[in-house]
Every structure is written in C-alpha cells, then in structure tokens.
Amino acid sequence: MINRYEVYETNQMIEQENLDVRTITLGISLLDCVDSDIEKLNEKIYNKITTVAKDLVSTGAAIEQEFGIPIVNKRISITPISLVGGAACKTSADYVMIAKTLDAAAKKVGVNFIGGYSALVSKSMTAGDKLLIQSIPEALSCTERVCSSINVGSTKTGINMDAVRLCGEIVKATAEATKENDSLGCAKLVVFCNAPDDNPFMAGAFLGVTEGDAVINVGVSGPGVVKHAIEKARGKDFEKLCEIIKKTAFKITRVGQLVAGEASKRLGVPFGIVDLSLAPTPAIGDSVAEILEEIGLERVGAPGTTAALAMLNDQVKKGGVMASSYVGGLSGAFIPVSEDQGMIDAVKLGALNLEKLEAMTCVCSVGLDMIAIPGKTEAATISGIIADEMAIGMVNQKTTAVRLIPVIGKDVGDTAEFGGLLGYAPIIPVNEFDCSTFVNRRGRIPAPIHSFKN
C-alpha cells in the first residue's frame, strides 16, 4: 500500500516544485469538413470543433480536482488549414475568415489556444499553401487564440528555400501587424523542420494527416521537480546524476500517462501520445536553465552548456519512455527564452547569445524559441536564421523550429513583454552581416545523404 513518504513526495512535487500537466490537447481532424463553398466550410468547421471539444475543458477540470494535479492548459489541434481550405479559399482574405471561425470556436469551448493554422510545404507550395502563408500576419493580428505553423523542411525532402524566404517576410509582417503589443503575433507563429503530426504543445501543434478523427495528446512538465531532485547529487558522479534524472522523469511522465488515459476514457477519444517534455514557465523554480546551473554551470551559455543539455535531454527520454505506453510529439527539454527566468537572466548578463542557443538546439527539442530580436532586423536575416535552424533539423533527423519575435520599435537593451505563460524577454543582438544573396536564390536545398554519417 502507498505509504506516507510517497504521498508526501508527490504532493511536494505538485505544491512546491511546480509539477503539472502542461496541456491536454485534443486533436480534431477537419478533413471531413472540406467544402468548395467558404460559408459552408466555416459552418462545418465551427460545428465540428464545438461538438467534439464541448466537454474538453470541464473534463480537464474534473481530472485536475480528483487527482489533485494541476492541468495548466486545455487546447485543440486541428488538421492544417491549408489542406482543409484549399478547395474553398481563393484569396488570403478567405483564409482569414477561417482563422476567425477557429478563434470563435476556441472561445466557445473555452480553450486558450487552437493550433493548426498551418501549411506543410517542406518540398513545394501549392497555390492554397501560399495564400494561407500570406494570410498569416492578418490572421494572427485579428484573432486571439489561433496559432500558426509552417513546415518548410524535412530530412526526406530537404529545405524549401522559397518557403524559408517567404517565412522571413511573414515573420516581419506579423511583427508589424501586432506592433502595438510588442509584436505578440510572432509568439503564435512557428517555422518547423520535421514537424511532428502529434505535437500537443503550442504554438506548433497541428493534427497531421496520418492521424485519426480525434485523439488525446498530453504534454507533461516539471523542470522544478528535476532541479530539486538533482540537488541531492551535488558533487556526485555522472552515473548518479543521470540515475536521479531518469527516475524523476519516469515519475513525472507517469502522471502524464495517467491523465492522458483518464481524459481519453472520459471523452471517448483514443489516447495518442505523451510528450516527454521539460517545459519551463516564467514562474520562479520552473526553469530548465536552473537545472543546467544545478548540474554545474555558473550561467546557461557557459562552456559545457551544450553537453549538459544533451545529457539532460537524453536522460529525460530514457526515464520517460518506460513510463508511457506511447511517446511522441516534441519530447525533450524546451529552451524558450522568454518563458524561462533562468534563460532571461542569462541573456541579460550576456552569458547566453543567439549562436549558443542555436548550438543548444542541436541536442534538445525544439529550436530557437521565444527569442526577441531587434525590430529593425531584415526579413532576409530572419530567413537566414530560419535556414540555419532548419539545416540542423534536416541533417540530424530531428524536429527543429524557429519562433523569433522581431519586436518593432525596440532594440538591444530593451525588453519585450508578452504576458502570462509567454513571459518577457530582453532583446538579443543578431549578427547583422548580410545573407540576402543566399536567401534570394530560388528553389530548395536537396535532402541530405542518409549514409556515411560523420
């Protein structure tokens, strides 16, 4: 039978170390809503989402109360809208109408984000894909809860550089369109390489075409729990340190698996995956950076950071995999700057820069995330940064992503405020040497060779 110490340990994790389930994300396929009439399409989308997801928020709240585990977000991911809207949308304005429908549906069912205003263009773009991508600045400025993503590359197809070039312009235009709120629109826009079909985390969540009609995916969290656990390993060797991280990750993930199973049973929707993630928040003691510092770095960004992060990421996966029947999504430690107090502090102190962040993304999920850059940064430079990050994903057969926020009207030394879970971020300097000749070449970077791996 469960003993007092076990109960105490679990409740301490929840009450003092910020253990929570970060998100229950209900994936809903919209493929059966496809219609060539835009009015009918919008109606079908609204009806499907508000029917399938009507009990999502109340079910999440009930599980939260019964098990005593906070479930921070209840969210929805949908089929990429470029596929759903392709037949009906003749202009970018038509796509914006769908974005407004999604926003209304999200508000009706009470979820804080709906992800899947997306296009998958890793090899090439259809006319519909292009219209959707061009509609993103307006769609994100006139809606509140819609999240957008674009997959511009993969290990199998290479990198679509035409899409990368366009994305640089779109990120910049989205920043302009939402400049009143520190370019907040860009916090809801992710550019991917090797985007997963079952990611429960925003802003990059969408329901891939390989998925079923509806699915429950769960993202767990708990950097604070890992940080606290490894305090016991100060001065110990790597073997002991790794053991503690693995065991802690196992415990955290089991909670995610339990919640996923319950949500699936109660909603009558199949369970998909648990995303084994360490997702920080701006709250004190909920930071991935603090784990790295506890491992032995004065500040994140110091030499040794990449190695420490690689080890952390791997141990989290090793512990988590056994705790869940199905693992997927992004799975790994997240390193968003604005959402992690330790990362914010490191940037302020000059310990962490964009280049080191890029190196860190080689060994963890997911990429250059929630990084505020000067508003004057050229679109071509943003495309160059995106291309670099996509190349890391393509060559290493992993998911990488870019969520940069060029904060219009602000420069290095200023701070951007996004509010809530999105946090705040000091503006980070960007290498200003020109890359436009490279970015302006047409076509795509070919897929890498899959042998001779050195």
Added chain:
Amino acid sequence: MKKCIITVVGKDTVGIIAKVCTYLAERNVNILDISQTIVDGYFNMMAIVDVTNAKDEVLTMAKELEEVGKTVGVMIHCQREEIFEKMHRL
C-alpha cells in the same frame, strides 16, 4: 475497490480527525488506514479510504473536504489513489 488518499496538514487543534471522520462516515466512506503525527505543533495526517460505496462523487468530496479543512484552519486534500500508485509503483 476504488481508493482515495486524504492528507491533512496544518496547525494542530482539537477535533481535526473527528471532523474528517464524521464527514467520511456520513458519505459512507470506509477508512482502511490512518496515521497521524505532530511535528513542531503542526498536524500531519494521512488516510487511505475506500470510496467504492460512497454517496458522493470523489470530485464533490474533494471540494467539500477542502471546505471542512477551512473551518478548522487546516489544508485537506482528497486525491484518487492512482496518482500515487502510478508514480511510485511499477
């Protein structure tokens, strides 16, 4: 058998267990295991209870027990056993 774990933490006073147990008895909840200590004047209790034949849902009891706790100045949590079982048992 459907089990819940009840934990009570707070400043010690007369009748905390009596309050909790009365509430549980009224809902037809059976106590399987109960232990309690006082550390530096702080009351600490844990009980494993059987809610299979309870008159109310776990959700309702969790909310009501929280209220019961407030009347005597302690924190009461009532959680389904699975969260502990899953975390600490293979």
